[in-house]
Amino acid sequence: MPQTADEPDAVAVRSWCSLALEALGREREAIDAINVYPVADGDTGTNLYLTVESAAAAVEAVFAAHETGTSVPSAADAVRAMAHGALIGARGNSGTILAQLLRGMAGVLAEGTGGDRMRLALDRAAAWAREAVAHPVEGTVLTVADRAAAAAAQAAPGADTAEVARAAYEGARTALDATPGQLPALARAGVVDAGGRGLVTLLGALVEAVSGRGPERPYETPVPFVPVGDAECPAGDDGDGGGPAFEVIYLLEAGDEAVERLRARLDALGDSLVVVGGDGLWNVHVHVDDAGAAVEAGVEAGRPYRIRITHFAADRAHARPEPARRAVVVVVPGDGLAALCREAGATTVLARPGEPPASGELAEAVHRAHAREVVLLPNDADLRHTAAAAAEQARAQGVRVAVIPTRAAVQGIAALAVHEPDRSFDEDVVAMTSAAGATRYAELAVAERQSWTTAGICQAGDILGLIDGDVAVIGQDVPGTARKVLDRMLAAGGELVTLVLGENTPPTLAEALEQHVRDGHLAVDTTTYRGGHQGAPLLIGVE
Numbered sequence: 001m002p003q004t005a006d007e008p009d010a011v012a013v014r015s016w017c018s019l020a021l022e023a024l025g026r027e028r029e030a031i032d033a034i035n036v037y038p039v040a041d042g043d044t045g046t047n048l049y050l051t052v053e054s055a056a057a058a059v060e061a062v063f064a065a066h067e068t069g070t071s072v073p074s075a076a077d078a079v080r081a082m083a084h085g086a087l088i089g090a091r092g093n094s095g096t097i098l099a100q101l102l103r104g105m106a107g108v109l110a111e112g113t114g115g116d117r118m119r120l121a122l123d124r125a126a127a128w129a130r131e132a133v134a135h136p137v138e139g140t141v142l143t144v145a146d147r148a149a150a151a152a153a154q155a156a157p158g159a160d161t162a163e164v165a166r167a168a169y170e171g172a173r174t175a176l177d178a179t180p181g182q183l184p185a186l187a188r189a190g191v192v193d194a195g196g197r198g199l200v201t202l203l204g205a206l207v208e209a210v211s212g213r214g215p216e217r218p219y220e221t222p223v224p225f226v227p228v229g230d231a232e233c234p235a236g237d238d239g240d241g242g243g244p245a246f247e248v249i250y251l252l253e254a255g256d257e258a259v260e261r262l263r264a265r266l267d268a269l270g271d272s273l274v275v276v277g278g279d280g281l282w283n284v285h286v287h288v289d290d291a292g293a294a295v296e297a298g299v300e301a302g303r304p305y306r307i308r309i310t311h312f313a314a315d316r317a318h319a320r321p322e323p324a325r326r327a328v329v330v331v332v333p334g335d336g337l338a339a340l341c342r343e344a345g346a347t348t349v350l351a352r353p354g355e356p357p358a359s360g361e362l363a364e365a366v367h368r369a370h371a372r373e374v375v376l377l378p379n380d381a382d383l384r385h386t387a388a389a390a391a392e393q394a395r396a397q398g399v400r401v402a403v404i405p406t407r408a409a410v411q412g413i414a415a416l417a418v419h420e421p422d423r424s425f426d427e428d429v430v431a432m433t434s435a436a437g438a439t440r441y442a443e444l445a446v447a448e449r450q451s452w453t454t455a456g457i458c459q460a461g462d463i464l465g466l467i468d469g470d471v472a473v474i475g476q477d478v479p480g481t482a483r484k485v486l487d488r489m490l491a492a493g494g495e496l497v498t499l500v501l502g503e504n505t506p507p508t509l510a511e512a513l514e515q516h517v518r519d520g521h522l523a524v525d526t527t528t529y530r531g532g533h534q535g536a537p538l539l540i541g542v543e
Contacts, residue, residue, distance in 0.1 A: 009075030016209035017056035047092030054089020104128035134273035139182030141195030147175030162211035254302025327371035334534025362390035408441035410541025498541035
């Protein structure tokens with residue numbers, strides 16, 4: 001990467017991440033649409049996007065650490081952050097392989113820059129990615145990476161970084177167009193490999209980052225490949241969807257020897273095994289029928305965490321449907337409300353206690369909703385900026401998104417109740433916003449320690465009644481505190497009370513509170529839902 005006084009190497013790395021993320025954002029849906037191998041689950045573009053998003057965030061964090069000074073990070077710090085961010089944020093088979101490609105490049109570029117270093121970086125990236133896959137298959141991103149590295153090696157002697165990057169890009173383009181002739185599943189579908197398509201996009205972004213202008217020949221998907229008889233396609237795994245039922249991914253803290261044993265065990269359990277990483281931190285990806293056994297193997301090897309299990313049958317059943325006109329994406333605090341919102345037709349994101357969703361997760365949910373117009377309900381004041389960032393990502397893909405600033409789950413329920421997809425988008429958003437705004441919200445919480453509150457001093461174990469986010473009542477038990485909270489809220493009027501019970505809250509509480517409302521407040525209806533594992537023992541809404 002060229003170094004000048006105005007653009008140090010670290011800035012080029014930052015630019016590469018930004019340009020790659022922008023390009024994958026534009027092409028994500030198109031790449032998803034050609035995802036037929038190894039599983040036709042239509043998510044390769046999304047997985048690559050989320051992996052690069054994690055890499056870019058890690059690079060931005062390194063730059064943020066230097067904001068107080070006049071210097072910028074070193075190139076070594078930037079490329080290592082990029083590789084680490086991709087490793088911990090890798091999604092799916094394609095994202096895991098991409099993380100290893102970036103890790104291979106980073107190991108070389110951290111030691112120096114220039115055309116020769118870029119050749120070596122691309123060569124190591126291709127070699128490491130192939131080594132990470134238990135059973136490499138030709139016609140995939142591995143082949144495209146190999147050809148990119150070979151083309152870079154053929155660049156003119158003394159070529160600078162930009163020239164080497166252009167050669168790699170052209171080699172990857174040529175290799176990608178040939179993938180249908182190497183893999184039967186691609187030939188039957190008339191598409192190129194989705195992972196390889198994403199790598200071409202990343203190399204195009206690299207060319208622009210190091211030269212200041214994009215490739216002279218932007219990639220365009222070729223005319224669908226039509227095989228002339230079966231002889232045109234080599235025999236092999238055709239990825240026709242008849243494989244294992246689950247995709248299992250997790251990060252793993254473990255030593256090298258334990259990981260080698262893990263590879264052997266997971267290879268016997270399933271297929272599409274990719275294990276990437278090193279220095280004690282690994283990203284494990286495998287397709288299996290026994291997801292529990294795959295996780296248990298990780299426990300025996302070390303400490304697995306960020307475990308994600310995807311049931312392919314569900315994904316295949318919903319693969320690439322016709323885009324709906326409008327959808328609603330709702331953040332919910334418990335599985336009970338998640339089921340309720342799904343029954344109402346919404347796409348849900350679960351916000352576990354202490355684990356708020358990131359913008360990438362919300363953007364993925366908007367993409368999963370597969371609609372031209374989306375209403376996003378964050379249901380938490382602290383998620384306002386996160387939701388706004390997710391909406392911007394979705395808008396870059398051509399999706400019309402409106403964020404309604406709901407601050408509690410009961411406001412989201414009220415908004416969802418008046419949702420009418422047959423109305424115009426603007427009218428629907430106005431009606432949903434009005435319903436949410438007309439809903440006051442409260443929740444009960446258990447005080448963890450003695451502290452000052454707006455209602456006075458509370459002791460550890462006290463029951464706190466929060467109305468619109470502020471402590472309004474301090475009580476000794478849940479029923480008594482709930483009655484006082486309801487009376488305060490209904491003193492200002494109301495027509496409907498919504499109660500959402502936590503997982504361990506007895507249903508008799510709802511019956512008692514419904515009776516309390518009937519006895520003290522005429523013409524007020526009460527509706528009760530089971531919220532499941534939501535953190536708070538009781539959520540209250542008053543409309």
